Amino acid sequence: MPLKSLPILSLEDDPAALSQSLGDSFRTFGFAMVKDHGLDPALVARGWELTRTFFALPDAEKRRWHVPGQGGARGYTPFGREIAKGAPVADLKEFWHVGRDLPPGHPLLSPSMPPNVWPDEPDGFRETFTALFAAFEDAGARILARIAVWLGLDAQWFDPAIADGNSVLRLLHYPPVTGDAAGAIRAGAHEDINLITLLLGAEEAGLELLTREGEWLEVSPPPGALVVNIGDMLQRLTNHVLPSTTHRVRNPAGARAHASRYSMPFFLHLRSDFRFATLPGCITPENPDRYPKSITADDYLQERLREIGLK
Incomplete structure (x- = not known):
């Protein structure tokens, strides 16, 4: 039976069955929803509290932590800077990026992997989001292991x-929508750049994916569940066997337009020096290799950051 809606899957399910269910959902929608992912609810609650507190700070205080010329790699990116590829206006959002801290002398230290920026306030910001970064990374690795098996690879391939x-762990704030939005929406239709994205659900609705039939489907995870979607890097690696699906965050209507929306996506990326080579099992006479030219993950990332206005 073809899938008609996004299933809610448990990461504690039988591994073989979970691989099949995840693969089927990703193959159909480019998205899946998962529960029992191992993120500590108390840690998550603290993360939400700190996110709201930080974005409530005065604009001048937040801008202290903006690093020009970094493409938003770390720290604060002000409202109205990011634009969906091909969109005429910028998204209605501001955000903060937490990345990986590499030790001095590490071979991957580069302008695209700079040290983290940590604000003076609120208290506990660094400790909380360092722990959340690690928890998201662990959940993402577990999901990639199941995807690998679905692709016919060893579970540890990734x-x-x-x-x-x-x-990158992104803390997102979509402020209340005012009447002068001039056609902009909270997040214009786009695909993610990375391998997979793990998104903690927001209290406010608005996330929608574009089905293969050309219809917008609302994505509403139950409390505590993650929305997981395929990014362009995994689409490229799998020769589009697993699709990177267009999605957006639409503006709310009525009284809800006066409420902020917060979300917390974790963009799981490849190593910067990883070289793309299309998986042989994803190349067939009906689906020839779309990407015979090999580039690094960082080359690809920088190209896409320029397209969305962050560089």
Whole structure:
């Protein structure tokens, strides 16, 4: 039976069955929803509290932590800076990026993997989001192991590919929508750049994916569940066997337009020096290799950051 809606899957299910269910959902929608992912609810609650507190700070205080010329790699990116590829206006959002801290002398230290920026307030910001970064990374590795099996690979195939990867935890704030939005929406239709994205659900609705039939489908995870979607890097690696699906965050209507929306996506990235080579099992006479030219994950990332206005 073809899937009609996004299933809610448990990461504690039988591994073989979970691989099949995840693969089927990703193959159909580019998205899945998962529960029992191992993120500590108390840690998550603290993360939400600190996110709201930080974005409530005065604009001048937040801008102290903006680093020009970094493409938003770390720290604060002000409202109205990011634009969906091909969109005429910027998204209605501001955000903060937490990345991986590499030790001095590490071979992957580069302008695209700079040290983290940590604000003076609120208290506990660094400790909380360092712990959440690690928890998201662990959940993401477990999901990639199931994807690997679905692709006919060893369960640990992705482990070296993501070791010390350029992953990013984004804290997102969509402020109340005013009447002068001039056609902008909270997040314009786009695909993610990275390997997979793990998103903690927001209290406010609005996330929608574009089905293969060309219809917008609302994605509403139950409390505590993660929304997981395929990014362009995994689409490229699998020769589009697993699709990177267009999605957006639409503006709320009525009284809800006066409420902020917060979300917390974790963009799981490959190592910067990983070289793309299309998986042989994803190349067939009906689906020839779309990407015979090999580039690094960082080359690909920088190209896409320029397209969305962050560089």
